[in-house]
Amino acid sequence: MDDHYIPYQKNEMEQLRREKAAYGRKMVRVRNQDTPELTGERYLQKKERELRRRFVRILNADKNNAEVRYRYGIFLMDRKKYSRAIQKFEEAIKINDKRNRTYPLEKAQLLKAHMLIGYCAGQLLKGSLEKAEELNIEEASFDYSLKVEGREIQEVMLMLENATEHYTAYINGKKQILSLEDYLHYKAGLHGDMILISFVEKDVFIKVGxxxxRNVPNDLSALLRFQLETILEKGMVTYDDIRFEYESDRSWATHRKYVSRINELAEVEDAGEKIFKVSEGTFQNRYPQSFELATSNYIVVFRQSQFYEDIFDY
Structure with a gap:
């Protein structure tokens, strides 16, 4: 598809990529200083203006360039222009579906575009909630001179409370509370090749970086959850746990096959580990019938309420 470009347009994109990368590296160095040098800030301001002009020039010249809209979305997001960033990410995704697209998105860019829309929306929500807290909600609720339009204020407050609920997560054995923003970061693979096991969305899935x-088959989802919850609580799950608490009438050999099927979902090229392993034997118990976690680089996420089920089901 890039072959349709004249050399000038190709050079523009290559120059944009180089300048954006150099600007990003410089921004990290300057912003991480306790007292940023004035020359560093001036450099950033100058480069920001140059980058914006280059973005606009390419955007105007090529209406079917998905990549430049994705990169401009990140540029805007870094400047906390979240509404405009969402617009550019959505444009990039839409253009990427066209047959006559010029610079398409790579698979990782397409994934991150979807995730960053969620991130930007979360930042907008956070800002709106902070602003709402500055207002006198109780006074507004009982001010009958206010014209009531649509939902009552208390109903809106209830919606906001639901929207700000969090997830329960176990990260390498440590229990934590995750926000939607945090969850989307893990789902986007921004923490390396960590194994994500998610019970948040409509389908239970396993994702490595x-x-x-990879969706977990329906016949294994409930078993996977039981095994993980038991291991996170006790350090292992025994065959007796599975038989008596999970009420399974399947053999030990069958459950070993189930575990193998689950482990296959975490197998990826050049990365990934097994999720479960059979516990090692001891002198007293040489052939234990129990499973333990085989990986030490994982996050298991559970939903805390029904609210997010409604969101992710659509």
């Missing part, structure tokens, strides 16, 4: 997610 930025690799594609």
């Amino acid at each position: 930025q690799h594609e997610k």
Whole structure:
């Protein structure tokens, strides 16, 4: 598709990529200083103006360039222009579906575009909630001179409370609370090749880093959850746990096959580990019938309420 470009347009994109990368590296160095040098800030301001002009020039010249809209979305997001960033990410995704697109998105860019829309929306929500807290909600609720239009204020407050609920996560054995923003970061693979096991969305899935997610078959989802919850609580799950608490009538050999099927979902090229392993034997118990976690680089996320089920089901 890039072959349709004249050399000038190709050079523009290559120059944009180089300048954007150099600007990003410089911005990190300057912003991480306790007292940023004035020359560093001036450099950033100058480069920001140059980058914006180059972005606008390419945007106007090529209406079917998905990549430049994705990169401009990140540029805007870094400047906290979240509404405009969402617009550019959505444009990039839409253009990427066209047959006559010029510079398409790579698979990782397409994934991150979807995730960053969620991130930007979360930042807008956070800002709106902070602003709402500055207002006198109770006074507004009982001010009958206010014209009531649509939902009552208390109903809106309830919606906001639901929207700000969090997730329960176990990261390498440590229990934490995740926000939607945090969850989307893990789902986008921004923490390396960590194994994500998610019970948040409509389908239970396993995802390693930025690799594609793999849905857990329906016949294994409930078993996977039981095994993980038991291991996170006790350190292992025994065959007796599975038989008596999970009420399974399947053999030990069958459950070993189930575990093998689950482990296969975490197998990716050049990365990934097994999720479960059979516990090692001891002198007293040489052939234990129990499973333990085989990986030490994982996050398991559970939903805390029904609210997010409604969101992710659509």
